[in-house]
Each structure stands twice: as structure tokens, then as C-alpha cells.
Amino acid sequence: MKYALVTGGSRGIGRAVSVKLAEMGYHILVNYQNNDKEAETTLQRIREKGSDGERMKFDVADEEAVSTALSDWMNIHPDEYIEVLINNAGIRKDNLMLWMPGDEWRQVLDISLNGFYNVTQPLLKNMQIKRFGRIINIVSLSGIKGMPGQVNYSAAKGGLIAATKALAQETAKKGLTVNAVAPGFIRTDMTTGLNESELKKQIPVGRFGEPEEVAELVGFLVSPAASYITGEIISINGGLYT
Numbered sequence: 001m002k003y004a005l006v007t008g009g010s011r012g013i014g015r016a017v018s019v020k021l022a023e024m025g026y027h028i029l030v031n032y033q034n035n036d037k038e039a040e041t042t043l044q045r046i047r048e049k050g051s052d053g054e055r056m057k058f059d060v061a062d063e064e065a066v067s068t069a070l071s072d073w074m075n076i077h078p079d080e081y082i083e084v085l086i087n088n089a090g091i092r093k094d095n096l097m098l099w100m101p102g103d104e105w106r107q108v109l110d111i112s113l114n115g116f117y118n119v120t121q122p123l124l125k126n127m128q129i130k131r132f133g134r135i136i137n138i139v140s141l142s143g144i145k146g147m148p149g150q151v152n153y154s155a156a157k158g159g160l161i162a163a164t165k166a167l168a169q170e171t172a173k174k175g176l177t178v179n180a181v182a183p184g185f186i187r188t189d190m191t192t193g194l195n196e197s198e199l200k201k202q203i204p205v206g207r208f209g210e211p212e213e214v215a216e217l218v219g220f221l222v223s224p225a226a227s228y229i230t231g232e233i234i235s236i237n238g239g240l241y242t
């Protein structure tokens with residue numbers, strides 16, 4: 001059995017990625033924070049693809065909770081390891097820096113950037129021992145270009161982009177690839193409050209992207225066809241920014 005952990009797998013991009021990896025034969029550990037019902041729906045979609053999975057509920061920002069959940073899993077599966085990790089859990093708390101309270105700054109960094117550390121660090125050892133691993137971090141156009149009203153989110157994703165490049169170089173000789181996928185506007189709960197008809201005028205392709213389109217790119221990066229790609233940040237944004 002090959003195992004993949006998808007953080008924030010209950011909804012949106014994380015769900016689509018979970019389903020894609022299930023289609024590729026992975027057993028999926030679906031992480032999420034609160035939404036049991038949505039996580040169950042993801043599992044149902046995974047099973048419809050002929051694979052299976054399990055829920056793994058924890059807050060990626062809570063180092064102790066992550067450590068407990070992962071070591072429990074490892075104790076139950078002493079001969080197996082998580083070979084694919086998709087660091088996808090994320091939130092946005094948009095505000096002008098002028099009005100941004102410290103908790104909005106910290107929450108966003110805690111989930112995207114510290115969450116990356118909390119989940120990735122404990123899984124690295126086994127990936128290196130087995131000499132195969134795939135880590136894909138879901139970042140954002142905001143972390144490449146910087147977006148007004150998202151200083152916290154841009155900082156978190158920009159930090160994650162730099163971490164991707166550094167970790168890729170640390171682990172390449174051990175058979176790991178570490179890449180990032182940087183979406184533009186994708187139709188999920190995260191973007192439901194946005195004015196899509198106005199925003200899409202700025203997008204050369206003329207529409208928001210679908211989570212399944214992001215999942216196809218992630219699936220490619222996980223596949224053996226992408227063995228020579230590491231340390232890359234690949235945009236998927238309908239031409240919005242190149």
C-alpha cells in the first residue's frame with residue numbers, strides 16, 4: 001500500500017488532490033481541522049475511485065497535535081511510510097497592514113508556514129530511509145507577486161516558496177522531490193466571497209480555475225514522470241501573472 005497525506009483534504013483543492021491521488025492508487029490520509037462531514041465526502045469520492053483512505057483530524061498549526069497524530073499512525077504502521085505529502089491546508093485573513101491585528105498575522109503564518117514545518121519534519125526521516133518521497137506545497141500567486149490586503153498571506157506563502165527551494169536541495173540526493181504549486185483564483189470556499197465576474201476580466205483565460213485542474217498538476221508532480229523536477233514553483237493561474 002502506498003500512502004499519501006493531504007492536509008486540508010476535506011474541501012476545495014485538497015479534496016480534488018485527494019481524489020486524483022486515489023485514482024493513482026494511493027491510500028489517502030485526509031487531514032482537516034473541523035469539518036467531519038466534508039472529510040467523509042472526500043473519503044466517499046476516494047472510494048468511488050476504487051481506493052481507500054482515512055480521516056486524520058488535527059490542526060496543522062498545533063505542533064503537539066500533529067506530532068501525536070503522526071506518531072500514532074507510524075506506531076500502527078511500523079513497516080509502512082507516508083511517501084507523498086501535500087501541504088495544502090491554508091486560510092486567508094485579508095486586511096490592510098494598517099488595520100491588521102497580531103492574531104490575523106499569526107494565524108495565517110501559523111497554518112501555512114509553521115504548519116508546513118510541523119507536518120513535514122516528522123515525515124522526512126522515513127522518506128529519506130526509503131529513498132523516495134514527494135512533497136508538494138500549495139502556495140499562491142500572492143506569495144510570488146505580493147498582493148495588497150494580504151501582507152500576512154503573501155508572507156506565509158513567500159516563506160513557503162523559499163522553504164520549498166531550500167528543502168529540495170537538502171533532500172534531492174535522498175530521492176525526494178520538493179515542489180510548490182502556485183494557483184491564481186480557483187473556485188473553492190476560499191474564493192466564494194470574491195467578485196468573480198469582475199476579477200475574471202483580469203484573467204487572460206477569462207475564468208477562475210477549478211480545483212481539479214490544480215489536482216492534475218499535483219498528480220503529475222507526484223508521478224514518476226516528474227522525477228527530475230525539484231525545487232520548482234509552478235504557477236497555475238490562467239495567465240494572470242507570468
Ligand code: NAP
Nearest residue numbers: 008010011012013032033034035059060089090186188190
Ligand atoms: P478551502 O476550500 O477554504 O479549504 C481549506 C481546507 O484547509 C479545508 O480542508 C480546511 O479544513 C483545511 N484547514 C484550514 N485550516 C486548517 C488547519 N489549521 N489544520 C488543518 N486543516 C486546515 O481552501 P482552498 O481554496 O481549497 O485552498 C487550499 C490551499 O490552496 C490553501 O493553502 C490556499 O491558500 C491555497 N490557494 C487557494 C487559492 C484559491 O483561489 N482557492 C489560490 C491560491 C492558493 P476544514 O474543512 O476542517 O475547515
